[in-house]
Amino acid sequence: MFWFLWTVVLVCALWAALSLLPAGADAHMPLPYLIALVPLLWVPTIAVAVTAIVMREWGLLCGAIAAGLLSQMHEAGYWTNYSLNRSILQLVQRSSTPSKTPAHRQPTTAELLATIRETRRETDITARETANDVLSERTSAAATINVMTLNCRYGRADAKSIVAMVLSRNITVLALQELTHELVQDLNDNGLDLLLPYHQLGEDRSDQDNGGFNGIWIRVDPQSSEQSSVSIDAADVPSITIPVDATRDITFASAHPKSPMRGTHAWSAGIMGLKDLAAVQSNAEHGNRDITVILGDLNSSMAHPSFRALLKSGFIDANISVSQGAQRTFPSWLPWPRIVLDHVIATTGVTFTDVKSTVIEHTDHLALTATLTIR
Template sequence: MVWLLSLILLLVAVWAALRFLPAGVEGRLPLPYLIALTPFLWIPALACAVVAGVLSHWWVCAVAGAETVALLALQAPYWRHRCSGTWLESLFRRRPADADGCAAPSDGTADSGAHDAYDVSGAPDVPARTGAAYRCPVARFTVMTLNCRYGRASAEAIVTAVRTRSVAVLALQELSRELVEELEANGLSLLLPHRQLGQERPTDNGGFNGVWTRFIPEDMRSSAVDIPAADVPSITAAFPQPVPEYEIADDDDPAGQAESEREGTVVVTFASAHPKSPMRGCREWSDGIIGLGALARVADGDPAGRARHPQAIRYDGVVLGDLNSGLHHPSFRRLLAQGFRDADLSVAQGATTTFPSWLPWPRIELDHVLSTPGITAGHVESFVVEGSDHLALAASLVVRP
């Protein structure tokens, strides 16, 4: 029995070590599927610890216990931000702050109108503003993503979710022409009047992708990045905001400076993505995930976009979709390392698992809301949409000054 328990523990340790492979190397079957099950490896390790304890094999019990703790610790990134600098700083904050971290001026005065103007969750096409004396978000809104399972998801349920949650940006994957028509018939265009669909191609995996928004588009593309999968449609919107400037009246008197404002713009690109599943091409699965990292540098290769926004102070990107991967996949961590933050990691409330929808447990994390550092997540939730094998994922996003 000791040898059997030891063998199981060794196999579990080797299995867990797969997550530390170099990005791209895991692009071989069955590695993506084995790595996806990493969050559940603590179960056989704990079972070995219990059996070893019952049989009084104490050294095996100790090893199994240590292995269980180590495997559970792999989930720490989903919780550790609760003890991050942001939380610690709040204990010693000298100035009051609202729920979004808007710090009031030290003299106790604030622009009361500025505090209410940036929430665009319920008002279409309203540019958000922030006063120089009150550093608040440029915009705050809700986004939602859903894999529609070959176009079988309920159009009525999708539109209802958009309406009840005041969704400002909707990303859908595995669309069909029939589902798009049903969405329009159920009034989606009245809620989100601007849409961009990907072109139907032989490389589509289960259907094409689409993105809808209530924000007035500055740019729309059928595919924002070339990956070996379905097109990645995108819509770019601009969020104006005043930018404080300081004018020094006298070079000999640095204290004599006056604050003024000029118009600035935060430009945000929203994209709907769906890399191939490993069964449709394991190498292409990995390349597609890593390739989405180009969206973190959305303005670098777009001189035309920079010309349209000469006053842009920052370019941000948001990727929504079924990315067919999670934190334990090296390719997904490479994607994050290219400049993205996962909303699920930012809120630090545990992993929001989304597949399969019909099982309360065990589920794995495949759907994500990623954003560049200028955008932060305030809330993330998943919920059932009839007809899909994935849960829908919604997140509250804040565009920072």
Template sequence: MRFVRGVLSLVLWVISIPVLLVALARVLPFDHVVPLPQLAAFTPWATIAALPLLIVALFSRRWVLTSLLGVSFAGFLYWMAPFFLPPDTSTAADPADAGTVRVMTVNALYGQADAETVVRLVGSQNVEVLSVQELTPDFAQALTDAGLDDLLPHSFTVPAEDTPAGSGLWSTTELREVEQQRGSTFAMPSALVDVGGTDVRVTVVHPYPPMPAETTTWHTELAELAERVHSDTTTPQILAGDFNATYDHASFRDLLGSRFLDASREWGAGPAVTWPEGSQVPALLALDHVVVEKDMPVSDVVSMEVSGTDHRALVATVVVE
């Protein structure tokens, strides 16, 4: 009997250790060391796993493990609860209002996304600003052929052939003072967009992914982007794209700082998981975001399937004024 209890205890510890490691990765104020970014991304799923493990540990009187899982589960609840708390007013803003802008972002997977689906979503979702990552020349042309220019006639594109480095920005209104993030591996163009008489700088975001050998590059590019957007203290900003990071990454929260908010978290409908899509594995991670100023209410934040790519599109209504 003692042997059986020992084996069960060992199994329980082995199953619990990944959950405890995710909690540790989430609580640390940095994430540029492997495997911290890889672990922190699974915080929502570790939250789900922690509860039954805590119950089993409690009833089997594994007091040390119970304590560790209890603290971890309390932390998970604290971190995840805001994603399910709707704002004071959860009424969807009207995208037709002059002071609102409907923003959509999609990663086109080396330009393999279905252009007609993207254009159809732009039309059906009343999208006024579109951010595209992994834009190739062929995909840019496919979007034009599918009628995107009729819906969003103004654009600033930096396509790239056979690499994920290309990006593009489309808008219903003129794009002014176009810029591009310097030093980033992938193009991150930005421009001023008129929203009801207010100039808003919209930036397409796509840092290098946190691959084990490139975690420092990922962290550095997010930090440089944060420095750039926070240095402009006068212009309202919206950031939209594949951040290759979830809210549970310290690098992403550092980018937000006290100035910006993640639209999905503010809307309170749960994390908008966007990757990986279109495979046997369902979308697990919320890597795509619309980031807004903290005084910009958001509504109707939804993710939508786009055939041909491994990311779901993310759409949000942002109230500028």
């Protein structure tokens, strides 16, 4: 029993150490999957630790604690600076406009969709005019923008649930992955084109798309858009750019690198290839930089060296930034264990608050929403 427990500790320690490999070294099967499970190794190490206390084996206890801490090395960022970020969140919430919906009851999907239909019947303002009204509110130097990303599972995600979420969370930018043309039409039939009238879709290429193409929607009239803003061996990365002020722009991109099962090298290269979007030019006169925000199912977590290499290129992860606990997004059908696969990341110039994951019907990922404030 004693040596068996030490074997468990050693296996857990070596397993956790896989997350410390150099970037790109994780591009070998089955490393991406083993590394994804590293944050869950606290379960066997705690079991060993409790057994060691009962057995009064203090050396074994120390070994189990060390292995457990190693497995949680990259999880610590989800909790640090909690008090500071909590204060920021409360400040933003106090300064925001109160919702017309009573605080004690959230609107149902049917009520939200009825609101869209009522708006269509009673107003003679076009979607473009409505978006232009919002433009003045959303593109100032202190703009606050609500964003959302979701993997739609081969286009099976429930369109009504997506539109209801956009309406209830006041989403300004929506990024979707694994889309089909049928789902896009269903979204429009349920009012998405009224709420977010501007969009950019990636090309529908079954030979490269991993489950479907990507798309991005926005409430305001963009100054430019691209079908694919960066070249990676996966689905196109569509992007939309809007002005922040006289000197800066902000670009939103919807990304979905290939999963490891479609090739570990393409998986790693796709994740790290997104760092090209961080190569924005600084404004020497004003000292400002354009901002890039990537939203999507990046098929990786903080435990993966390839993903950490992407962050080191100049991105901040919203989930890490708010430090209020990991918002895990896969799989949707299990309350536990879940892992972090979906992300909202941005270059410097924004502050994140209110990062949440929410179930959307008929897809295997949770939606991830966040509020970003442009500094």
